[in-house]
Amino acid sequence: MIFNHFHDAYLYTLAEVYHKPQFYNQPRGNRSREVLNYTYGIESPIERICYVPERKTNIIFNFAEALWYLSGSNNLDFIHYYASNMSKYSADGRTLTGTAYGPKLFAYGDKRLNQWERIKEVLREDPDSKRAFLSIFDASEVLQLENIDVSCTIGLQFFIREGQLYMSSYMRANDAYRGMLSDVFSFTFLQELMATELGIEVGKYYHNVASVHIYETDYVQTKTVLSKAKQIGTVPAYPFPPMPLKDNRSDLQVVFEYEQQLRQGTITLKPVDIDRLDIDDYWKQVILLFAVYQSIQQKKVIDHTLYQKLIPLYQMLVQQKWESYFSIIMEEM
Incomplete structure (x- = not known):
């Protein structure tokens, strides 16, 4: 098939x-x-x-x-x-x-x-x-x-x-x-x-x-x-973003570095910090996801400022996976 x-x-x-x-x-x-x-x-x-x-x-x-x-x-x-x-x-x-x-x-x-x-x-x-x-x-x-x-x-x-x-x-x-x-x-x-x-x-x-x-x-x-x-039905709600049509190895190294620091808790990131990175938007979105996850792991909440910078597809998936966290966000808004 x-x-x-x-x-x-x-x-x-x-x-x-x-x-x-x-x-x-x-x-x-x-x-x-x-x-x-x-x-x-x-x-x-x-x-x-x-x-x-x-x-x-x-x-x-x-x-x-x-x-x-x-x-x-x-x-x-x-x-x-x-x-x-x-x-x-x-x-x-x-x-x-x-x-x-x-x-x-x-x-x-x-x-x-x-x-x-x-x-x-x-x-x-x-x-x-x-x-x-x-x-x-x-x-x-x-x-x-x-x-x-x-x-x-x-x-x-x-x-x-x-x-x-x-x-x-x-x-x-x-x-x-x-x-x-x-x-x-x-x-x-x-x-x-x-x-x-x-x-x-x-x-x-x-x-x-x-x-x-x-x-x-x-x-x-x-x-x-x-x-x-x-x-x-069978039609995706949002298309999945394609990877940049270039050699992505240098961008990947930046992602590896920030993933490790976020996971180990040696840094926290705000949207402006990620915006300033000299990498493609595709990889910035991946770092944003890891930054959102850090807030879930450390604070047991969704960082709304980071969440709002995600593309609609990732927003939808994060909300589906951690649905209970969004009732807290709605109460705060």
């Missing part, structure tokens, strides 16, 4: 796995519904989110996870700040192994291979190449039940076809309700970033999963999302 946006692909997948499961099973004791060998494509990978309000898409975590990968870090403290439940996957309380894709991208194996730069070289040397494969799953990972953090993603493959960058992801397993939401966001974000570094347009994205499943703990939420989706 080919869909225009991830929104459509996500809802279709939820319905297929929930209503037409191929198997009922309970890996590691967790009851689930499962479909094997599942594939779909997305015409416009930039449209990488679900718009159903009841799904409460966490746009801040989505950007944080993609940037965590791009930072090359496996440190728990980075991603734990945005999703505290990630700590349960860490064996030593400090790092993550299977879940942390960054080291696989930029320092793979004993040779610490920078796969990101290598596949760029492959595609520049031979634009028609079928060798631009980025490995994530490591055969040395412990597969026994003692290890809760095994890489779900086998790898990502890039193709230049008719002047556009196509990408295929290959996953051994994907949680349709939870994991797919953040995985497709991160993978298509990487696809778009690679396209800007190669100076070409973004082509289609293909999602290939050996085992796509929904756990019993998410059955009620799945039914709610599918029910509410019928009321909003």
